[in-house]
Amino acid sequence: MVKFVQRRNEPVVVQTVRSATAATLAYVAALWLLGSRPPPLLAPLTALLVVQVTLYATLTSGIRRVNAVVAGVLIAVGFSALVGLSWWSLGLLIISALVLGHVVRAGEFVPEVAISAMLVLGVSHATELALSRVLETVIGAVVGLLFNMVFLPPVWVESAGEEIEDLAGRMRRLLLDLGEEISGHHPVERAAERLHEARRLDHDVVEVDASLVRAEESVRLNPRVREGLLSRIVLRTGLDTLEICAVVLRVTARSITDLARQRTEEKLFPDEVSGALRELFAHLAGAVESYGVLITTQVSASAEEAEAFLATELSAARTSRDHVAHLLLATVQEHPRQWQLHGALLADIDRVLDELDTEKRALRLAEELDRCATERQDRHPRLDRWRQAVRSRVRVLRGAGG
Structure with a gap:
């Protein structure tokens, strides 16, 4: 009890x-x-x-x-x-x-x-x-x-937001662990453990998706909720982005595991490269965490702060990525073995940076809002025309009153 x-x-x-x-x-x-x-x-x-x-x-x-x-x-x-x-x-x-x-x-x-x-x-x-x-x-x-x-049922948006933040937190910890363990000699067993952690993110995404579906239903037709459509779209597009990042993290962990199998008697990367990669993964971890806070924050001031921190982390991550690319290029020229794994690692990092980009997020939100508006017009054309007529009438009355 x-x-x-x-x-x-x-x-x-x-x-x-x-x-x-x-x-x-x-x-x-x-x-x-x-x-x-x-x-x-x-x-x-x-x-x-x-x-x-x-x-x-x-x-x-x-x-x-x-x-x-x-x-x-x-x-x-x-x-x-x-x-x-x-x-x-x-x-x-x-x-x-x-x-x-x-x-x-x-x-x-x-x-x-x-x-x-x-x-x-x-x-x-x-x-x-x-x-x-x-x-x-x-x-x-x-x-x-x-x-x-x-007795209206509860609105489950807050609980769904907490689960999304928890998912972003687990992704952040995985990125930090990858960055810390990539330096020095990296045993295959440890790399395999990180790969299993990355695979478990798929299960976590499924659970969060179920919670988000419940949250989306809780705001529909609920008179206690204002701007329910916007809340649904922000959370849904945000989870979609985190799901793509989770897939990319799994591929990254797979690449590191394959590299560890090939280099059992030596370091994965030279010290200078591993240090730069550690810094890059730290910035990616901060960006993922900031993105999770951004899409679940209802207070505008906190959202602006999270967006500013996200932009800072993305900018620093892109700078670190370019530095890592130059170092890896020099390393590959000296030691051309497994160059394709190095390229795959950079491609995965580029994909994460692209998915977390603030401009892409704004574009995705606009596209989703337009799609929902179009679907609503197609399903209920008469209701949409009546709603537009009422809004036009209200604007006319307000203009006359002014």
């Missing part, structure tokens, strides 16, 4: 409390409206199916869930009145329910048509109970929808 209270802000805890509360309220409402004989258990069952962790998920999937439950109830009531419960009627019921689920376009909730049908068939054997079962489902659906409308 103590751990449950400590984790009260996590989605699973919030959803557990909300679902239990909505189901209880649905049961109380069904008892008040329909009585207690038989117990109206379909009402809390439907409320459990309807209540979602975000308002957008409730509005988009709630109707399909209710559609599926009602369809299952109706077909089960029909089977109960005509043939009753037996092994062959149960099989026929499941097939019919699944087909009906596709007919009524229940989407991903087609199995719930069959589940609801089996539950009803098992508890309702009399035709006179048909109406009460349907009413229970409707009551549960209404209570679930009203519950999410009155």
Whole structure:
């Protein structure tokens, strides 16, 4: 119980409390409206199916869930009145329910048509109970929808931002470790460990992506959120950039591991080159961390500070990169072995610098905003024309008032 209270802000805890509360309220409402004989258990069952962790998920999937439950109830009531419960009627019921689920376009909730049908068939054997079962489902659906409308689900943008910052922090630590260990003799085993760390970033990106999807849904159609579209785009484009950098880091770790296998009895790089690479990786680490802060900061002053620090780190990283390139060129001319790995290392660094560039970030945000606006116009042309007309009218009224 103590751990449950400590984790009260996590989605699973919030959803557990909300679902239990909505189901209880649905049961109380069904008892008040329909009585207690038989117990109206379909009402809390439907409320459990309807209540979602975000308002957008409730509005988009709630109707399909209710559609599926009602369809299952109706077909089960029909089977109960005509043939009753037996092994062959149960099989026929499941097939019919699944087909009906596709007919009524229940989407991903087609199995719930069959589940609801089996539950009803098992508890309702009399035709006179048909109406009460349907009413229970409707009551549960209404209570679930009203519950999410009155008690709005939390906005998960902040938690998603924290996970993105944590991801950037892990990438920063990996870059610092690569920079520290690249000097001197670098055992293959240690290089392989860093490669495994870089591969684990892929799993981390998947987890952060799931959290971001929940955050994106939490701001859609939520009256408590202003500029929800911009928040979604900033976080999504930022995570996309970090995902590309994670892939590049994995390739970089692979190149260093291959180089360590080729140079088991000597240093990976001369001391001057390794020192320059260490400095370069340190600047890249600072740039990645600043980028994570920049895309998750809601306060403009902090965002400007993070952007200025990012620009400084990128500028220093580009200078270090040019210095490393000249040193590597001289090294390759003296020792031409594995020159392709040196080139691959520089190419990976260039890719990270390009992805973190502030101008590219601004261009990507503008393109994504334009794409979203175009999609909205294509989906709802009449609504878009009405919105533009209202805005034009407001501007005219403001001009007349001025």
